[in-house]
Each structure stands twice: as C-alpha cells, then as structure tokens.
Amino acid sequence: MLRYADGDFWIRSSKALLALIVGMWALAAAYGNVADYGTNWIYVQNIMSMSATQDDPIVAWRAIDDPAVQRVAYAAIIVGEAVAGAFFILAGILMGLRIGKPSRSFQAAKAPYAIGLIAALLVWLFGFMVVAGEWFQMWRSPTYNAQQSAFMFYATMLLAGVYIFQKSEEPLAPPDSR
Template sequence: MLMRYSKILLTAALGVLILLVAINNVTDYNTNYEVVSHVMSMDQVPTGSPLEWRAVTSVTLHRMFYAFIIAIEFSAAALILAGVWRLLLARKAQATQFNAAKDVATAGLALAVGLYLFGFMAVGGEWFQMWRSGPDMQQAAFRFIGCAALVMLFLGQRDD
C-alpha cells in the first residue's frame, strides 16, 4: 500500500507543480512572454548566421506560441490531477484496477514531458537557438523533463 500512496503523492506533486507554472504564466504573463519573444526573434544569434532565417518576429505569432504553451501546461496539469483522483479512488482496489487507473495521469505526464522535451529542448533550444539567449532556459526545461519522466516511470511500474 505504501508504494501506491507514494505513486499518488509524487504524481499529485508534479500535477500541482505544472499547474502552478501555468497559473504563473497567466498571472505574471509578461515575464515569460518576454523570454518566448526574445527566443523566437533569435536576436542573440550572430548577424550573418546561416540560422537567421528561422527567426520569427511577429508579435502575433509570439503570443500564439506562448498561449499554446500555457494551454498545454494547463492540459497536462488537468490530466495529471484527474489521474490522481482516479488513483485515489482505486487505491484499495485490486492491482489490475489500480494499474488501469494510471492511464489518465500517465497521459498528462507524457504531455508534460513532450512539452518540455519537444517544445523547449528541440524547438526552443535547437531550432531557435535558445541557449544563446541569456539565462539558460534549457536547464529549467530539463529539470521538468527529469521530474516528470521519473514520476511517469515510477507510476508506470506495475502493481502486483
């Protein structure tokens, strides 16, 4: 029973973390919007770089991209926390039922890993060369990937 409660607790903690990130991005919109705009504009890439053509300078596209990030964060948090509720309801059930209850939380965790791995590491980090833009946001993204992936692996272990 301790392992089930541990899985529920860690999954809930990550769901709350992602929810807080999304809420912060809405309530303190400009802080991270400026980072997204800065990265997408690629204004730290040296002039004459063969990668300059990737830059997106449209404010509308910056806002759309940032809104998409926030929507994915809220979606991931909602799935994770809904999954936690399902896990709580199944915590005393047979192993097959508890294992089946993991799917919604797992989907949310996968969405979170996908956002930070693809959105921040691949698109932001490599496509837009985010690593050239001052504070290394890839480090923060990697922390989210690590936490979410570890929780997903732990949750995914079959209960007997």
C-alpha cells in the same frame, strides 16, 4: 483493516501523491504564466526572434518576429502545461480512490498520467529543448536560456512516471487470525 505494515497501501499511496504533486507543479507553471504573463512573454519573444543570433545570417532566417505568432506559441505552452497538470492530478485522484482495489483497477487509474506526460513532453522536451533550444538556438542566449528549467521539468515528470507506471501487485491479504 489498514495496517501500518501493509507495504502495498503505502506504495500505492506514494504513487497517487506523487502524481498529485507533479500535477500541482505543472498547474503552478501554467498559472504563473497567466498571472504574471509578461515575465515569460519576454523569453518567448527573445527566443523566437533569435535576439542572441541576429549577427549570424546562417541561422537568423529562422527567427519569427511576428507578435501574433509568438502569442500563439506562448498560449500553446500555457495550455500544454495546464493540460499536463490536469491529467497528472486526475491520475493522482483516480489512484487514490483505487488504492485498495485489484491491481487491474489501480493500473487503469494511471492512464491519465500517460496523457499528462505526453502533454508535458510536448511542452518541455519538444517545445523547449527541440524547437526553442535547437531550432531557435536558445542555448546561445546568456539571458533567455530556459533549457535547464525545461530539463528539470520533463526529467522529473519522466522519473515520476517510471515509478508510477511500475506494476502494483494485488493488495496484501489480511493476516491469518490463527
């Protein structure tokens, strides 16, 4: 019987819920990019064409002005966000279903979160911070700089992962009936 004081139940529940919330966030980002395609499409175009650095020939050669290549990059962002979200949610569901199971089973349910985290890091850390931020020098754009948003995404997902990946002990034994 579940008791309010059963700390392991609540810790495991919070991990499952956190994975679900992070997953919904990533899926909402993907959905937003599909439903309102044009809003962030302008960002991708301006960053890849390096509109903020056109007067700097030292780096301007890196610009990609081809709309087809830009669309492939935008599609990769959307797919990456959706994949991350789907795996985070899968982890949350699996953890939720295994809350009362042995530690090994609960730990195994966390694996999809790691897969989602890889996808998230590829999108927000590598894609936004490394490629857009440094290669295309997004940081120089006063209008089309998404580095703070990207940091918020991957830092939150990483911090959630630190908590989620902490080993969960075996469920607490029922109290003695003496």
